[in-house]
Amino acid sequence: MGNSGYHDYPALKYFKPGKQFSISSDIMPRGAAVFAFDGEKCFLCYFNGLFLTQHGIELEDYYEIIRDDALDMIHPDDRSGIRAFLRDFFSSDSTSDSSVFRTVPDDDSRFFIADIIKYDEQVGGMPAFTAIFHEASPExxxxxxxxxxxxxxxxxxxxxxxxxxxxxxxxxxxxxxxxxxxxxxxxxxxxxxxxxxxxxxxxxxxxxxxxxxxxxxxxxxxxxxxxxxxxxxxxxxxxxxxxxxxxxxxxxxxxxxxxxxxxxxxxxxxxxxxxxxxxxxxxxxxxxxxxxxxxxxxxxxxxxNDDIAEKDTKRHYIISEMEQAFRERQFVVYYQPIFSATTRKLISAEALVRWLHPERGIIPPGDFIPIFEQEGFITKLDVYIWEEVCKYIKDRQDRGRPVVPISVNMSRLDTYNPRLTDIISGLTAKYHIRPKDLRFEITESTYSEDPERIQEIVRILKEKGFSVLMDDFGSGYSSLAILKNLDIDVIKIDRGFVLDVTTNERASNVLGSVIRLTRRLHIPTVVEGVETKEQFDYMRGMGCDSIQGFYFARPDTAERLSEYIEQCGGTEEESDIKAFARETTIALAPKGEKKTILIVDDQPINRILLRTLLEDFYEVQEADNGKTAIDMIKQNAGRIDLVLLDIVMPIFNGFDFLEEARAYDYGKDIPVIVMTEADSTENEIMALEYGANDFIKKPYHNETILLRVANQLKLNELTERNQQ
Amino acid sequence: MNDDYKNALRAIGVDVDTAIGRVVGKEDLYEKLLLMFFDDKSLETLRAKISEGNVQGAFDAAHTIKGTAGNLGLDNINEVVMPMVEILRAGSGEGVAEMVEQTQAKYDELKAVIDKYAG
Known part of the structure; x- marks a missing residue:
């Protein structure tokens, strides 16, 4: 069917649609029209010939209709209902819906069904929809x-x-x-x-x-x-x-x-x-x-078609073979390491299941997990995996090797098991594992299904000492509710963001806000699905705490994870220090205004290193000698909050700086941390005598700097408060 | 920074991993800093001070090299520079000229790797 027989009538001039509206009903024998809706009135933008016939509109009347609220065409008793329906539709996420109403103001018996579909573009600054009408036969x-x-x-x-x-x-x-x-x-x-x-x-x-x-x-x-x-x-x-x-x-x-x-x-x-x-x-x-x-x-x-046939065959063999596969231990736990974005140490891992089928090879989880979920088999598999993970941790503990916390998935169905938390405590007791080494990942969609039940489960797990991670964070519509209501330990940002952020500015802004928010709430973030260096740099730049993804490591066997832990396992301590620095920074700058730190060092490389470390938390200024530093303190009267000072500089060295700064009004109370060589105790003593507040030995650890800087800032804040 | 580059640095004794940790994982930045290391004139200053017989001046220059090299994980360079700093700190100049040449050799070795991978 073509357009022959129907006429397309132009939209009102002021709507100026960017491209020709095309609606499927141009080729269907139904009345169809595009409307814009401003929350109150409906404006007819486009319609086909059948629309006119269907609603008994004469062509010469259509100028009337397009000028006024199109809802006037609807039976007065149905009007407010339709208006409410449209408001709901546009505030919802659904792209299509349908409604029943009487269209002709003076005829009670003609009912229409309108199938409505959201229009991709706005029209005249308003959201718009296509409506396809069909008259319901009289009962x-x-x-x-x-x-x-x-x-x-x-x-x-x-x-x-x-x-x-x-x-x-x-x-x-x-x-x-x-x-x-x-x-x-x-x-x-x-x-x-x-x-x-x-x-x-x-x-x-x-x-x-x-x-x-x-x-x-x-x-x-x-x-x-x-x-x-x-x-x-x-x-x-x-x-x-x-x-x-x-x-x-x-x-x-x-x-x-x-x-x-x-x-x-x-x-x-x-x-x-x-x-x-x-x-x-x-x-x-x-x-x-x-x-x-x-x-x-x-x-x-x-x-x-063939795809449907194949899906069905797969489904059949999966269901028929799953029990046997379970007995034969074909389900194997793979581990994907999670790395700190800053220290690049391995700090955790996620346990993932692989089905090693004797004939079909490795069956990807996407192929069988959804079916296991439908069949209820997933709960059995989950407990099995939790137990395997416990065994792995116990084995390392027994051999005196370091252990990292491992997260396991908790499926939607698990949360319906009334014995869930007892089963979990039973496992850690049986294998003598610290609860903090086993973490549970719950997806956002599981939470959304029944927030109150999940809140209760999270509460009990946390009471018992387990950590709970929110998986796929940002994939659904309950992200803010989760942050508000759920005492979650770690947020795992949905991989969808990783794909979008580098190309989509909006996604990047949203992610930035989410990370700022989680920081304020002291919830660390893991980002999943990081595959390239570009993505890694971007995510770290955004302030994500840890990274999971192919860029660092693919999911692999328990043996491989052990190798990773031996090679580059890190402790939680580092992140604790970072968290402390971050907390202090936030506490000191409640409205987001950062403290300013002045780095004084003649070596540009050293300044860059310190700046790189500190600029996540503070405003950073630099001086390449003591004299310039003094000038900067004078110029910025009262706005330099701390000085990191190198001692050995060619002109006006660290001691000269201290002497002059301490004699100056704005300089006398500024905390000064001196950077000294590990081998020069005499410099340390001398620096303290000259009025330094603290010293850090070179080569320094990043954490030491963050910790001592945060400490001095906090101390200074307290002193100032006492003086007031 | 690719793995070959990192491995080549490791092979000559550079503690690449610690250094990258210090630049909070920013490998690009680490690459730049390695290049900047060669802009620094401390080694020339050191040589000049030694020929002038200025031990304090030589100590300051050697000390600067030691600090920067330490920050960049250049353990290969500090292997020579650290003992030299101690000798100079004690006010002596004994054997220092030879050590400066050893330092120069370490510089050249490092430069060759950088030129190969980052040039």
């Missing part, structure tokens, strides 16, 4: 027809699969050369009708659909009700118009329960010659095609 019409066809009074289409398949065989034998299509109609939420409207309505609905399928399909094929909410059929391929069929079903549903929308979906399978002998598997394929789109809110028709 009376179908009821009359039902009465006229008494033979269908008790008929809802139910036949046994056996009989139905026999019927199909006979049907195909009659004209074996024709092309056939097998179909499966899914009516999601049909069961809800029983609960909401009672059995009588449900039966009426089933009869309505049966009647409809009888009318539409019987001359060209066969149909049957397969189970509670699916119908199946086989018809001549050329006789089926899937869209028209769905449209008729929508009408039939609407005529029985106009207030509640049940979405019908269609799975189709184009039958081959040999399928004539095995109609059951043809119907099964149609059903698989249907299942493939069952949770898809947009697609309503799905054709069976």
């Amino acid at each position: 009376t019409r179908i009821i009359e027809r039902l009465e006229a066809q008494k033979e269908y009074e008790i008929f809802t289409g139910f036949v046994s699969p056996q009989i139905f398949c026999d019927q199909i065989r006979v049907f195909i034998e009659n004209s074996p050369d024709a092309e056939y299509i097998a179909g499966c109609i899914g009516m999601s939420k049909l069961r809800v009708v029983h609960d909401l409207f009672g059995d009588a309505k449900a039966l009426e609905l089933l009869r309505g659909i049966s009647t409809l399928l009888h009318d539409k399909l019987l001359p060209n094929g066969l149909f049957a009700r397969w189970n509670a909410d699916t119908f199946v059929f086989v018809v001549y391929k050329k006789a089926l118009n899937p869209t028209a069929l769905l449209f008729s079903i929508d009408e039939a549903v609407f005529s029985v329960i106009p207030k509640y929308r049940i979405r019908a979906q269609l799975g189709l399978y184009e039958m081959k010659k040999e399928d004539a002998y095995d109609p059951a598997s043809a119907l099964h394929n149609a059903q698989l095609a249907l299942h493939d789109i069952a949770s898809d809110p947009i697609h309503r028709v799905s054709y069976f």
